[in-house]
Amino acid sequence: MKYFWIQLVLIVGSVSMALVFIRTWSQAKNRAWKRIAFSVFVVVNVYAVLRPTDVTWLAHQLGVGRGTDLVLYVMVLAMGFLTLNTFLRFRSLEKKITDLARTVAINEGMRHNDERLSAEPGAEAVVEADADSDSVKA
Secondary structure (H helix, E strand, C coil): CCCHHHHHHHHHHHHHHHHHHHHCCCCCCCCHHHHHHHHHHHHHHHHHHHCHHHHHHHHHHHCCCCHHHHHHHHHHHHHHHHHHHHHHHHHHHHHHHHHHHHHHHHHHHHHHHHHHHHHCHHHHHHHHHHHHHHHHHC
């Protein structure tokens, strides 16, 4: 009963994160491996909260002094992964936005150029003469 409240808070936090993540499962941006990894993370987190002595045992088996140190090391690795993943996603989005801006600029330039050319007084006569020569050939 000594650790009941902290265990309850940690488990509720883990389950809350899982529920938020599950609600977004229908979105295509969540890849399957991320879903699996997050699900494993939540299960391991709940297990570690309920059985902290097992985490200490695993830490000793891996050559780490305490279970809390092992958890810290794993969290540092996870934070590095998340940072790298976010950086790569932002870089990809910036490239997509740049390509989109270039496409819009080219299309707008072509539209503006077409409007300018069709507004010139001599352009209508040339278009009409081309249309007359096509009808004579037919």
